[in-house]
Amino acid sequence: MSTAKPRILTGDTPTHTGLHLGHYVGSLENRLKLQDQYDCYFLIANVHAFTTLAEKPAEVRANTIGIVKDWLAVGLDPQRSTFVLQSEIPAIAELTFLFAMLLPFNKVMRNPTLKTEIETKGLGESHSFGFPMYAVGQCADILTFRPELVPVGEDQEAHIEMCRDVALKFNQLYCGVGNRVVPEEHVKAGGLFPIPKAKVGRVARLVGLDGKNKMSKSLGNAIFLYDDAKTVQKKINKITTGRQSPTEPGDVSNILMQYVDAFIGGAGDEGYTRAEEIKRRYGAGDNIGDGHVKAELGEAINKLIEPMRVRRTELEGERGDAMVQEVIRIGVERANVVAEETLFLAKKAMGLEFGRRTVSLAG
Ligand code: ATP
Numbered sequence: 421m422s423t424a425k426p427r428i429l430t431g432d433t434p435t436h437t438g439l440h441l442g443h444y445v446g447s448l449e450n451r452l453k454l455q456d457q458y459d460c461y462f463l464i465a466n467v468h469a470f471t472t473l474a475e476k477p478a479e480v481r482a483n484t485i486g487i488v489k490d491w492l493a494v495g496l497d498p499q500r501s502t503f504v505l506q507s508e509i510p511a512i513a514e515l516t517f518l519f520a521m522l523l524p525f526n527k528v529m530r531n532p533t534l535k536t537e538i539e540t541k542g543l544g545e546s547h548s549f550g551f552p553m554y555a556v557g558q559c560a561d562i563l564t565f566r567p568e569l570v571p572v573g574e575d576q577e578a579h580i581e582m583c584r585d586v587a588l589k590f591n592q593l594y595c596g597v598g599n600r601v602v603p604e605e606h607v608k609a610g611g612l613f614p615i616p617k618a619k620v621g622r623v624a625r626l627v628g629l630d631g632k633n634k635m636s637k638s639l640g641n642a643i644f645l646y647d648d649a650k651t652v653q654k655k656i657n658k659i660t661t662g663r664q665s666p667t668e669p670g671d672v673s674n675i676l677m678q679y680v681d682a683f684i685g686g687a688g689d690e691g692y693t694r695a696e697e698i699k700r701r702y703g704a705g706d707n708i709g710d711g712h713v714k715a716e717l718g719e720a721i722n723k724l725i726e727p728m729r730v731r732r733t734e735l736e737g738e739r740g741d742a743m744v745q746e747v748i749r750i751g752v753e754r755a756n757v758v759a760e761e762t763l764f765l766a767k768k769a770m771g772l773e774f775g776r777r778t779v780s781l782a783g
């Protein structure tokens with residue numbers, strides 16, 4: 421593991437057994453590209469999964485294993501990158517509490533990402549105290565690893581903004597960084613935390629199969645990376661656009677055309693040209709039916725995810741489970757070295773350090 425490279429932190433919450441196409445175009449693709457240039461930390465937010473699944477611990481555990489398998493299947497490499505299991509990193513929980521004091525309560529509650537989630541997940545008034553707390557926790561997830569970049573989908577931008585606020589405030593309050601110092605210069609000016617930047621993926625927000633909300637694991641509107649070829653095609657066939665015939669001029673920004681851009685247009689130069697042609701003919705009603713587009717789309721998506729599906733199948737069963745266990749063990753050990761260092765430095769800056777503890781990583 422090189423420490424000279426700048427760091428990246430990003431992750432997924434195990435609220436479902438696996439990842440979907442939105443994750444792929446929104447974040448995984450970037451992670452794959454950046455694995456060599458950066459020292460990457462990929463976090464599984466299994467504690468945060470309890471914000472909506474507190475009554476289903478076995479599900480969270482199974483989902484956690486499923487997500488690691490998906491990462492491996494997609495090509496994230498535990499040799500080059502560090503897989504971080506949130507529940508095994510005590511420094512994250514401690515920093516969450518300390519950071520909570522740097523964020524005004526009302527600002528957290530007004531966070532647009534949280535508000536949307538409360539609405540779309542139907543949590544209403546009944547959400548736990550811990551639910552909005554996860555947004556503060558996410559600041560700790562990120563800052564624990566002092567990364568420069570955070571590859572995320574557009575829905576997470578408000579969270580990254582909050583995380584930047586925390587880092588700026590911490591550096592100013594406890595590290596003597598002046599109010600006028602620009603974010604890029606904070607570390608040079610003595611700040612502990614680089615002010616991290618969001619890196620939004622090729623598709624900032626992939627719309628779900630409902631054509632309305634973003635594709636989400638918890639909203640029943642996703643195509644999963646491990647869906648078999650038939651399921652993929654079936655899900656696509658169910659998309660409704662309201663268009664009646666191949667000669668009716670179609671809306672080139674509807675869900676089908678967004679998918680054409682993402683999955684046909686995204687496949688190199690040839691794909692781009694083909695996507696442009698489909699959109700032109702669709703917009704003009706030039707004898708191109710929704711059924712035809714759906715078939716071509718299903719084929720393109722299946723071509724993209726087929727190698728992942730094959731690798732994911734290979735990881736099924738006990739051998740795969742054992743591999744996941746080992747990947748987590750190694751990742752946790754590496755991650756705790758960085759996390760403990762950050763916590764020590766943060767507590768020192770805050771005047772809270774009275775003797776460095778050692779975390780037992782044995783067993
Ligand atoms: P949940 O419904 O439980 O919130 P999710 O599908 O939103 O699950 P997360 O684990 O919350 O998945 O998100 C993981 C990462 O994937 C985040 O960086 C998020 O921005 C990105 N992402 C998730 N869905 C999409 C999407 N539809 N388009 C682009 N990026 C996405």
Ligand code: MG
Pocket residue numbers: none
């Ligand atoms: Mg989400």
